[in-house]
Amino acid sequence: MSQLVRQILLFYEWLSMLYNGNEKEVICITLNxxxxxxxxxxxxxxxxxxxxxxxxxxxxxxxxxxxxxxxxxxxxxxxxxxxxxxxxxxxxxxxxxxxxxxxxxxxxxERENHHYIASQEERVEMILAVLLQQQNYMTIDDLGERLKTSRSTVIKDLNKVREVLKSNHLTLLSSTNHGIKIIGEEKYLRRASIELLMKSIEVQGMLSQEMSPMLKNIKTLSQSEISNMFTNMNIPFIESCVIEAEKQLETTFSDEAFYGLVIHIAIAIKRIKLGRDIVMPYNELKSYETTKEFAAASYVASRLEAEFQIEVPYDEIGYITIHLLGSNVYAANSSSSEEWAALQIITGKILEEVSESLQQESLIQDEHLFSGLLEHLRPAIYRLKNDLKLKNPVLEEIKVRYHHLFQIVKNSMASVEGYIGKSFDDEEIGYFTLHFGAALEKLKDKKEMEKRILVVCSTGLGTARLLSSRLQQLFQVNIVDVIAYRQIGQILKYQEVDLIITTLPIKCDAVPWVQVNPMLLDKDVENLKKYLTQYHFQPKNIFIQTLRLIEEHCDIKNYDALVTGLAKILKTDNVGQKGVVQPLLRELLTADMIEVKVKAKSWEEVIYAGGKLLEDRGLIEHRYVDAMVNTVKKMGAYIVIAKGIAMPHARPEDGAKKVGMALMTLKNPVNFGSKENDPVSVAVFLCAVDNTTHLKALAELMQLLDDEEFKTMADTASSKDEILAYINSKEVDRR
Incomplete structure (x- = not known):
């Protein structure tokens, strides 16, 4: 069993003992x-x-x-x-x-003589923990005896309990003849239980990887005959199920997300055994059936059924799917989502708005930033849609260190929030801010890196990238990898590492390690000076200056090879991925890829007409056209991205052969099924072979579609030349 999960479950044992009357023993543990x-x-x-x-x-x-x-x-x-x-x-x-x-x-x-007076906040948490575990009513007198406090104090505390429950969409039901109990939807009951547990664990400091003396005492007390909610729970088996889900999804969850999934599944098993199942809307469940996450959840459910002798309901599989979709990851392939083009457009809009506010145009061309935002955006949207709370342990430090940037990012999320119809909370905004913080740190020039550093971070990709960027800015280091705590042993088998820099305590005798704050505070920098050589900056924009000098005085035979070679020598990532050429919008939307005043009676006819343009030019296989139609049938009219504008597309693996675009204007507008943006009069078709090659053209297309004059011009254009002339004029303006 992993140490972190064991600590969480031991804390549940502590709660169980406390709520069964063993207050005296537990309090002495708190003060030992x-x-x-x-x-x-x-x-x-x-x-x-x-x-x-x-x-x-x-x-x-x-x-x-x-x-x-x-x-x-x-x-x-x-x-x-x-x-x-x-x-x-x-x-x-x-x-x-x-x-x-x-x-x-x-x-x-001493273990026997402590007397402890709980604060109101602690009494409220005790009451919540007791009632959340109760199936039936409980009297106020019984509750007072359990808490070792008076009836009047309990009645006063219940007012605060009602406030907490209301904020969690739950109700405290009172009955004159029976007592009180908590009622509400099962998902909110589970969420309240987990939030109460995690809050208590954070305060007690039990998320440390080191087993504290307090936990050792709890472990001995847990051997009493008092039952607890995780008796006979095979946690290592649940961990193995989540690891298998990672393999099936070709991803690696952050430590926090991994253990969160383990705890969620453990609680779900207990609730299923008590006959308390999750209920989800049927249509929502059906929408998840075609996702790879649902397949992974179904596999996990089948293993749980065999191990724990239970029947996992269909709704529970859907709920596990939601948690898989909403988990932070270290690596993911965002192009596997049917909504990949919409996500990339939204990501590009966020990048554009933040870049404009910061007056940092180079951020738009930062592929690492784009891919990082894209990787975080997909699970973040699922969390937002399904009201899944995300904890950000460094939120307050982010707000202090990046106060101005935080506000800019928050104001720039309108495109996402308009797409979903809900607003992100500060916890999520904090993680997006970390991605931009990391990108801004990289803009500061670097020198040759020397020490081989392995970065270990438990909270997620954004935090890890920020820490890595700060290290590269301040010291001569080579970041060999950024990993979760669970991957240390595996990485050290084949990777030479001089020093491990980690945001949490670890056990590693093979390589020296230093624990730092994710924000790399001044005291952390001073401590790292003992191990690392401080950084001496190169002149600004040395890569661009060198490239321009060569262009001015030399004949270049292979431009892409030159860019790649310079990037390698100068240790910079200010160029496209491995020198891959990214075509411009005007290079994709040529005269033969544009049709005007096309006749179509339905949205299917529109897609087949646009697909024919792409297929006739050898950009796609015919199955790509069918995939575009099926995507709309499965996912809805999300492809209508703005008033009167649709962007049909499918996944790269559905038959895309080359990167390409096609544009059609319709003689008569057609409804696609979008309440907000129908009818459609302009359709832009996209096919891409990977995650990056089309990004430059897509960024230019987004600017074009945001231009109200373009929509007006396209609707009235009688020839391709009018549209081409407008696109070329905007290209000149951007220069």
């Missing part, structure tokens, strides 16, 4: 060795100790240290001892005679 270590470090210091220093020394976070200090202060106050003295911008001190300090240390390490 960890608290003693904190107290000892503060009392043994001759000067004030900062929270950041304590966090670094104990491999914790400032938030967790503050939480522990507050608990120790409550303990000291209850036992009539002096409390900590905290001075802003100075640190924490403690003044008391040596014999008093010794007595406090002894009490902190």
């Amino acid at each position: 060795e960890m608290s003693a270590q904190l107290f000892q470090r503060i009392t043994s210091s001759n000067q004030a100790v900062t929270i950041s220093a304590l966090a670094e020394a104990l491999h914790s976070t400032p938030r967790q240290i503050r939480y522990k200090l507050d608990k120790i202060d409550e303990f000291l106050k209850y036992n009539k001892f002096p409390q900590f003295l905290r001075k802003p911008n100075v640190g924490i001190t403690y003044t008391a005679p040596p014999q008093v300090v010794e007595r406090i240390m002894q009490k902190l390490l």
Whole structure:
């Protein structure tokens, strides 16, 4: 069983013991060795100790240290001892005679004599945890006895409980003769349980990869006869199912997403055994059946049924599918989605708006940024559609470090939110901001890289890329790979690495490692100076300057080979992928690829007419035309991307032979089934062979389609020449 999942499940055991009346034992765990270590470090210091220093020394976070200090202060106050003295911008001190300090240390390490008074927030969480596990009503008196508090206090706390439940689409039902219980849809009951668990785990600091003394104590207590919700749960087996899903999807989930899926499945199994199934709309379920994620979910379900002797309902398979679609990944092939062209258009619009706001035109040509945004956008849209919450552990730091950029990115998401009809929350915006932050860091010039660095990050691709860019900006390093924690052993078998830089504690004896904040704070930089040589910058735009100099004074036989060679020598990625030529819009939309005033009675006729243009020029096989029609039938009229404009397309593997575009104007507008954008009078057909070759032309096309004058001109144009002249005039303007 993985250590992280074991820690989460052990915490569930702790909750189960607490809610079954063993409050005294659990409280003493909260205030034992960890608290003693904190107290000892503060009392043994001759000067004030900062929270950041304590966090670094104990491999914790400032938030967790503050939480522990507050608990120790409550303990000291209850036992009539002096409390900590905290001075802003100075640190924490403690003044008391040596014999008093010794007595406090002894009490902190005792297991039997602690008395603890829970705050209202903690009591509310206890009430929620108790009621979320109840199938039947529970009286207020029973709840007060469970929490060791008065009836009046419970009644007061229930007002806050109702507020929390309301925010989670749940209701606290009261019955005079029976008591109280939580009611609501099963998906919201599960979500509330998981959010409560994850919040408690974060506060307790239990997501660390190191097994803390507190967890060891919990493990011994868990051997009591008190039942817990994960008895006989084969977690390693569930992990193997998720790993198999990764293989089938040809992807690697981030550590956080991987363990989130494991916990979701474990809870689903328990709920199924209790007869509490998820219910999903039939049409929504049907829409997922053709996805590869649904196939992977079905495979996982079949293995779970055999292992746990249960029947996984159809709706549960759909729910697992949603979580697979909504999970952050380290690698994915976005062209496998039927909506790949729409996603690329939206990604391009986001890039364009952010670039314009920052006055950084080079971002539009950054293929790494484009692919990173595209990889994040697809699962982000599924999360938004299905109300799946994404946790961003570095959100506040992102808002501080990238305050201006965060606001720009947030304002630039209108194209996505208009496409979905919902708005992203700050957690999601933070991850998009990380992608742009990483790209901006790369714009700063680099020098030759020396040390071979392996970057380990558990939160996702955007965070990892930001960290890698910061490292490359500041030090002479060669980032050999960016991986999840689970991949370390596999990578080290074939890759030589000088140093591992990680955002979480790891166990690795083969290679030295350094833990840093994902934002690479100043203290992290100072620490890394012990291992790495600082960076000395090259002149700005050295690649472009060198290329222009060669163009001016030399005859070039192979331009693409020159670009690729220079990029390799100068260690830069400011060029197209491996020198691949990306055609311009005017090179694709030539006279033979344009038809005006085409007659068509239905949207199918429009697609077949446009497909014939592509097929006659040898750009596609005939099956690509059928695939365009079937895509609309399966996915709906999402291809109508703007008022009166449709972009039919299919996946590259459906028969695309070369990159190409075709444009048709219709004599009479045709309805495609889009309530917002019908009827269609202009259709642009796209075929692509990979994820990148068509991007430059697509970016130019997006600018053209955003131009209201173009739509007006196209609707009234009587010849191809009018359309070509307009496109060429815009090309001149862009120059």
